[in-house]
Amino acid sequence: MKKTLAIVMVGIRQMLADPVYIMFLIGLPILMTWVMSFLPVEGGMYEMATLGVLVMFVALNIITSAGGYILEEKQNGTWNRILTSSTSYWNIMAGYFIKIFFMAFMQATILLLSSKYLFGAPWNQGYFEMIIVLIVYIFAMTGLGLFLAGFLKSQGQIQAVAMAVVMIGTMLGGVFFPIENPSTVIRVIASISPQSWAANALKEILTVGVSLSSLLTPLIWMGAMGMLLLIGGVVKLQMEG
Amino acid sequence: MAILEVKDLKKAFGSRQAVNGASFSVREGEIFGLLGPNGAGKSTTLSLVCGLLKANAGKILIDGWDIAKDGVKAKNLIGIVPQEPALYPMLSAKANLRFWGTINGLNSDELEKAVNDVLKVVGLEDRAEGKISKFSGGMKRRLNIAAGLIHNPRLLIMDEPTVGIDPQSRNHILETVKNLRNRDITVIYTSHYVEEVEYLCDRVAIMDNGQIISEGTLSELLEQGSEYQELTIKLNSFSENIQSSIQTLPGVEKTFSLDEKLKIITSNAEKILPMAFETIVGNGGIVSEIKIHKPNLESLFLKLTGKALRN
Numbered sequence: 353m354k355k356t357l358a359i360v361m362v363g364i365r366q367m368l369a370d371p372v373y374i375m376f377l378i379g380l381p382i383l384m385t386w387v388m389s390f391l392p393v394e395g396g397m398y399e400m401a402t403l404g405v406l407v408m409f410v411a412l413n414i415i416t417s418a419g420g421y422i423l424e425e426k427q428n429g430t431w432n433r434i435l436t437s438s439t440s441y442w443n444i445m446a447g448y449f450i451k452i453f454f455m456a457f458m459q460a461t462i463l464l465l466s467s468k469y470l471f472g473a474p475w476n477q478g479y480f481e482m483i484i485v486l487i488v489y490i491f492a493m494t495g496l497g498l499f500l501a502g503f504l505k506s507q508g509q510i511q512a513v514a515m516a517v518v519m520i521g522t523m524l525g526g527v528f529f530p531i532e533n534p535s536t537v538i539r540v541i542a543s544i545s546p547q548s549w550a551a552n553a554l555k556e557i558l559t560v561g562v563s564l565s566s567l568l569t570p571l572i573w574m575g576a577m578g579m580l581l582l583i584g585g586v587v588k589l590q591m592e593g
Numbered sequence: 594m595a596i597l598e599v600k601d602l603k604k605a606f607g608s609r610q611a612v613n614g615a616s617f618s619v620r621e622g623e624i625f626g627l628l629g630p631n632g633a634g635k636s637t638t639l640s641l642v643c644g645l646l647k648a649n650a651g652k653i654l655i656d657g658w659d660i661a662k663d664g665v666k667a668k669n670l671i672g673i674v675p676q677e678p679a680l681y682p683m684l685s686a687k688a689n690l691r692f693w694g695t696i697n698g699l700n701s702d703e704l705e706k707a708v709n710d711v712l713k714v715v716g717l718e719d720r721a722e723g724k725i726s727k728f729s730g731g732m733k734r735r736l737n738i739a740a741g742l743i744h745n746p747r748l749l750i751m752d753e754p755t756v757g758i759d760p761q762s763r764n765h766i767l768e769t770v771k772n773l774r775n776r777d778i779t780v781i782y783t784s785h786y787v788e789e790v791e792y793l794c795d796r797v798a799i800m801d802n803g804q805i806i807s808e809g810t811l812s813e814l815l816e817q818g819s820e821y822q823e824l825t826i827k828l829n830s831f832s833e834n835i836q837s838s839i840q841t842l843p844g845v846e847k848t849f850s851l852d853e854k855l856k857i858i859t860s861n862a863e864k865i866l867p868m869a870f871e872t873i874v875g876n877g878g879i880v881s882e883i884k885i886h887k888p889n890l891e892s893l894f895l896k897l898t899g900k901a902l903r904n
């Protein structure tokens with residue numbers, strides 16, 4: 353546990369040392385959220401756009417930082433040095449997981465708070481449900497990000513994969529605009545994409561006000577996906593070499 | 594008692610057999626040299642020993658623990674000093690050492706003492722709070738050693754710690770390693786510098802093409818090569834003719850050409866020298882320098898493989 357925490361702390365210090373990255377993490381999505389606040393509030397369009405931005409930026413951030421962070425460690429040689437320490441692969445993975453999870457959760461919280469308090473979003477219900485959905489969503493995406501990170505060998509690959517995950521999962525998943533008469537492919541994407549599940553769940557919480565028990569399907573799906581990918585990431589680490 | 598036992602180790606990358614049946618053992622408390630030319634498979638062997646790579650065949654036992662089965666227990670006994678410094682550049686020396694100590698299982702009581710202790714070993718006490726990114730290359734190397742020592746490992750694995758640094762830092766590192774003798778720690782020191790291995794090591798394994806071609810104490814190995822001396826003649830105009838004529842002289846074991854130099858392995862340099870000289874002059878060659886080396890690991894390596902360690 354101490355070892356895991358040490359990995360988390362070093363990761364956070366590393367992140368804080370890079371102000372440009374923090375701008376990308378917080379500044380850009382806040383700007384987007386602000387622009388979205390000019391959309392008409394009726395008919396759920398505003399929610400769709402704002403939550404779409406949130407879900408998309410969280411996904412982008414998680415995939416790029418999981419990949420980039422591990423790549424940087426590999427280039428530094430610190431990755432190998434951690435692997436040769438007496439820390440188990442589970443503890444190592446948990447360290448990266450917690451760091452990325454924490455960072456993405458901060459980002460999501462800042463975006464939601466700024467929507468409401470800076471840009472006047474008319475939301476006043478479902479905070480608890482929202483937090484649960486966000487936690488489970490970020491859990492799933494972090495699992496995906498770390499799993500993919502094991503395969504990515506360059507900054508270019510990270511960009512490409514992040515773009516693919518974000519575009520496919522968000523756009524085709526119907527996060528920003530409802531897709532009329534979806535083809536089978538699109539329906540399949542929407543039914544696996546955690547972005548799609550999360551955005552729809554968040555929107556329902558904010559507009560209709562549903563309870564957690566009716567969100568069981570998305571929560572279980574995203575939770576299972578995160579868990580499997582996390583296990584996959586550790587297994588990949590054990591098989592390597 | 595062997596702290597490290599390596600048996601019939603094999604590792605291939607694709608069709609390239611980087612380690613090809615290497616066996617050697619390292620005894621508790623010694624400084625063990627792993628000497629070999631570029632691409633011999635030294636780094637690969639070390640990566641296998643510290644569990645970063647998985648072997649295709651063979652066994653690695655660290656104090657009896659099989660790295661393939663009891664990885665965490667075995668790794669606990671090892672400290673590594675990678676070829677390139679593996680540190681967090683934006684953290685201070687102290688913060689780095691605290692991190693590597695924690696990762697290797699030190700608790701907070703042990704940590705402060707261990708950090709100060711290893712900083713002293715590498716002579717960086719006064720730079721403890723400095724950021725690594727501001728360190729010179731030599732200082733990074735020294736801190737890299739400190740990070741390998743932080744959890745007081747039984748076996749320290751050093752992969753060419755002096756490659757590409759200035760002579761002063763190099764000397765500092767050699768002294769540091771030599772002084773590790775006072776710490777009851779076993780060291781594996783990889784290098785392709787004969788002088789370093791001869792200066793530091795109690796026992797040496799010579800590696801070539803993924804295999805250990807000779808292993809023993811420094812004096813045993815020197816003894817093995819002792820019937821031979823190495824005669825180096827620097828020529829202004831080298832020709833194949835000269836080399837092949839000298840090769841046929843009685844008492845010449847092997848000849849090699851290296852840059853402008855002709856290296857002759859012989860059992861009797863005094864006798865060969867005038868004959869070689871004559872041959873060279875007779876072929877129109879001009880001699881600019883002559884050296885006779887006493888037997889060293891370089892000449893043993895030449896004798897065993899027909900190759901120079903460095904080229």
Ligand SMILES: Nc1ncnc2c1ncn2[C@@H]1O[C@H](COP(=O)(O)OP(=O)(O)OP(=O)(O)O)[C@@H](O)[C@H]1O
Nearest residue numbers: 606609611629630631632633634635636637638785
């Ligand atoms: N990850 C890898 N993938 C493919 N081939 C590799 C890999 N690592 C090493 N090799 C190959 O294996 C052989 C042994 O390499 P290794 O790095 O172990 O040699 P070395 O003795 O450490 O050499 P040097 O003195 O240059 O450090 C080389 O031919 C190298 O090209």
Ligand SMILES: [Mg+2]
Nearest residue numbers: 635636637676
């Ligand atoms: Mg090497």
